[in-house]
Amino acid sequence: MGREVIRRVLIANRGEIAVRVIRACRAAGLGTVAVYSDADADAPHVMAADRAVRLGPPPAIESYLNVGALIDAARSSGADAVHPGYGFLSERAHFAQAVEDAGLVFIGPSADAITRLGSKTGARRLMEAAGVPVVPGATSDDQSDAALMAAATALGVPLLIKPASGGGGIGMKTVRSLDDLATLLPQARREAQAAFGNPTLYLERLVERPRHIEVQILADADGRTVHLFERECSAQRRHQKVVEETPSPAVTPAVRARIGAAAVRAAETVGYRNAGTVEFLLEGDGDDARFYFLEINTRLQVEHPITECVVGVDLVRAQLAIAAGQPLPWRQEQLTQRGHAVECRIYAEDPGQDFLPQAGPLLRYREPSGPGVRVDSGVVEGGAVSVYYDPLLAKLITWGESRTESLARASEALSRFEILGLRTNVAFCAAILRHPDFVAGRIDTGFLTRELATLTARPALAPEVAAAAAWHAAQGAAGPQGAGPAATAMADPFDTLRGWRS
Amino acid sequence: MNRRVRVSTGDVEHDVDVAADGLVTIDGTPYRVAAAGAGRYRVTAADGTASLVAVAGPPHALWTVTGGQAVEVVADGSPHRRSAPRAGETGMTAPMPATVVRVAVAVGDRVDAGAAVVALEAMKMELTIRAAKAGVVRAVHCAVGDLVTPGTPLVEIDG
Numbered sequence: 255m256g257r258e259v260i261r262r263v264l265i266a267n268r269g270e271i272a273v274r275v276i277r278a279c280r281a282a283g284l285g286t287v288a289v290y291s292d293a294d295a296d297a298p299h300v301m302a303a304d305r306a307v308r309l310g311p312p313p314a315i316e317s318y319l320n321v322g323a324l325i326d327a328a329r330s331s332g333a334d335a336v337h338p339g340y341g342f343l344s345e346r347a348h349f350a351q352a353v354e355d356a357g358l359v360f361i362g363p364s365a366d367a368i369t370r371l372g373s374k375t376g377a378r379r380l381m382e383a384a385g386v387p388v389v390p391g392a393t394s395d396d397q398s399d400a401a402l403m404a405a406a407t408a409l410g411v412p413l414l415i416k417p418a419s420g421g422g423g424i425g426m427k428t429v430r431s432l433d434d435l436a437t438l439l440p441q442a443r444r445e446a447q448a449a450f451g452n453p454t455l456y457l458e459r460l461v462e463r464p465r466h467i468e469v470q471i472l473a474d475a476d477g478r479t480v481h482l483f484e485r486e487c488s489a490q491r492r493h494q495k496v497v498e499e500t501p502s503p504a505v506t507p508a509v510r511a512r513i514g515a516a517a518v519r520a521a522e523t524v525g526y527r528n529a530g531t532v533e534f535l536l537e538g539d540g541d542d543a544r545f546y547f548l549e550i551n552t553r554l555q556v557e558h559p560i561t562e563c564v565v566g567v568d569l570v571r572a573q574l575a576i577a578a579g580q581p582l583p584w585r586q587e588q589l590t591q592r593g594h595a596v597e598c599r600i601y602a603e604d605p606g607q608d609f610l611p612q613a614g615p616l617l618r619y620r621e622p623s624g625p626g627v628r629v630d631s632g633v634v635e636g637g638a639v640s641v642y643y644d645p646l647l648a649k650l651i652t653w654g655e656s657r658t659e660s661l662a663r664a665s666e667a668l669s670r671f672e673i674l675g676l677r678t679n680v681a682f683c684a685a686i687l688r689h690p691d692f693v694a695g696r697i698d699t700g701f702l703t704r705e706l707a708t709l710t711a712r713p714a715l716a717p718e719v720a721a722a723a724a725w726h727a728a729q730g731a732a733g734p735q736g737a738g739p740a741a742t743a744m745a746d747p748f749d750t751l752r753g754w755r756s
Numbered sequence: 757m758n759r760r761v762r763v764s765t766g767d768v769e770h771d772v773d774v775a776a777d778g779l780v781t782i783d784g785t786p787y788r789v790a791a792a793g794a795g796r797y798r799v800t801a802a803d804g805t806a807s808l809v810a811v812a813g814p815p816h817a818l819w820t821v822t823g824g825q826a827v828e829v830v831a832d833g834s835p836h837r838r839s840a841p842r843a844g845e846t847g848m849t850a851p852m853p854a855t856v857v858r859v860a861v862a863v864g865d866r867v868d869a870g871a872a873v874v875a876l877e878a879m880k881m882e883l884t885i886r887a888a889k890a891g892v893v894r895a896v897h898c899a900v901g902d903l904v905t906p907g908t909p910l911v912e913i914d915g
Binding site for chain 1: 759761763765767768770772774778780782783785787789795797799801807809810811812813814815818819820821822823824825826827828829831832833851852853857877878882
């Protein structure tokens with residue numbers, strides 16, 4: 255494959271990932287084009303780019319999912335490549351195709367690879383044929399309740415119902431009794447249709463107490479493929495990851511070699527190019543642990559930074575180079591892991607109310623920083639979190655020479671994260687990091703659900719907090735304008751000095 | 757000039773005495789509060805232990821955070837009482853912005869406590885709204901396809 259010239263990249267996304275991709279493009283000397291909906295006109299990703307193009311009204315279907323508007327934006331802004339980020343259109347083959355048809359470079363795998371891997375059933379068949387281990391499962395061209403119930407009966411419970419073209423755990427249902435199928439099948443079908451536009455369902459044996467282990471891969475245009483080791487993503491809730499780490503405390507060097515080789519084989523089987531993630535379930539312990547292929551995510555993952563920290567590679571930079579037709583600069587044996595990294599996903603959600611997504615103003619938003627601390631975020635103080643998009647505010651990533659050190663850095667950094675104006679899961683993340691099972695590395699994908707009551711316990715009102723609140727309120731009430739935000743702002747004399755403090 | 761401020765989280769209330777020099781007393785225990793710049797206060801206990809607390813928002817809806825732990829409080833230093841707690845936490849109102857995907861009851865239906873009455877969809881997830889009590893449906897305020905916002909009444913039941 256020849257070299258493509260990339261000079262200006264349109265980032266077809268928003269939030270932290272758009273900001274992160276824009277920074278990598280700028281570091282590579284490339285121009286950047288942000289896109290935005292009316293809800294995001296002043297968003298950080300818009301401010302970060304060289305230029306910005308409006309897509310449409312706030313609903314994603316009219317903006318970030320609007321293929322026509324995105325292609326028009328790329329053309330009108332003179333972009334020659336498109337980075338899809340994650341979510342939105344990143345794993346839609348028709349988008350990758352539309353980008354290529356417009357004469358632009360899609361920074362990701364080919365539309366054909368996305369199509370073949372986008373169907374869980376198709377991907378599974380491909381991997382089975384290539385000798386990559388898979389979880390026992392069943393699909394059927396006949397999607398009637400009767401056919402699916404027969405398939406479920408043959409597999410036995412517990413099992414999972416999955417949307418065939420799904421991802422991110424959306425629409426997945428656990429079946430513990432065959433009697434529940436009558437209710438769960440129509441519900442799963444409806445959610446699959448709503449989320450992915452395809453009601454086809456897939457059934458799979460539920461591996462009890464598995465770990466979720468995924469392997470980062472990179473493949474260049476000539477098909478040279480390497481893996482960048484595993485990520486442990488077992489701390490998830492309703493199949494949404496919350497805390498990820500690498501290396502996994504459960505993966506031994508022998509298993510690491512086997513799972514890495516399996517991931518490379520999986521990618522090579524489909525002629526994969528660019529960055530991707532091969533997801534596995536891991537069952538059992540030690541060198542005898544078994545792993546099963548789940549799926550290949552044909553995009554950059556939310557949790558990619560922990561791999562970057564430990565392997566010392568900028569994955570977005572690598573994506574840009576691969577898309578430009580450059581060969582991978584390393585061989586497998588040149589890639590090594592150093593130390594340990596952990597990521598906490600900071601969501602606008604209320605752990606005390608079943609993690610309901612929260613919207614509202616960011617009255618205060620201060621990120622921690624320091625050695626080994628990285629925050630990828632897409633929000634700023636004074637901004638607002640809207641109801642229209644994913645409630646991910648930021649990702650806190652910490653690195654340390656050892657797992658103990660990176661977890662300690664994460665806990666310390668979380669204690670300095672200040673987000674006021676809407677509820678977040680910061681304290682929930684901190685509770686996970688200090689839970690004895692997590693500290694011991696003894697978790698599986700059911701950990702968060704089992705320990706939810708412990709992890710979401712509300713703390714008592716500390717007297718120091720009451721003291722600060724009372725003082726703050728008293729200052730405001732004593733002010734010339736009475737109680738209120740304008741008056742309370744006057745309580746802090748240093749605020750007025752802000753102008754000349756460096 | 758001392759002021760008395762009632763600080764409440766909904767579960768817990770403290771009556772706090774605030775002196776003009778930053779001496780704050782809670783149930784007889786003194787704390788020293790000093791502005792620490794940029795919206796933070798340094799609160800020092802009698803034994804010298806200090807913590808930084810960031811505070812934002814108006815007194816009737818204050819947000820505080822210390823040690824990564826955010827707490828919402830009402831700080832009432834005026835004669836009027838604060839308004840009633842937010843409605844809808846247990847009632848049959850929409851808890852978040854969502855689309856109505858199913859309405860399982862009609863006016864006149866008898867429902868048991870906990871029965872599914874409405875299904876909402878938001879962020880690609882379904883959420884079932886259940887009857888807060890047993891009774892007869894008096895009113896249905898939503899239809900399939902409606903966009904609802906937090907606090908929108910969905911169904912009313914006479915117990």
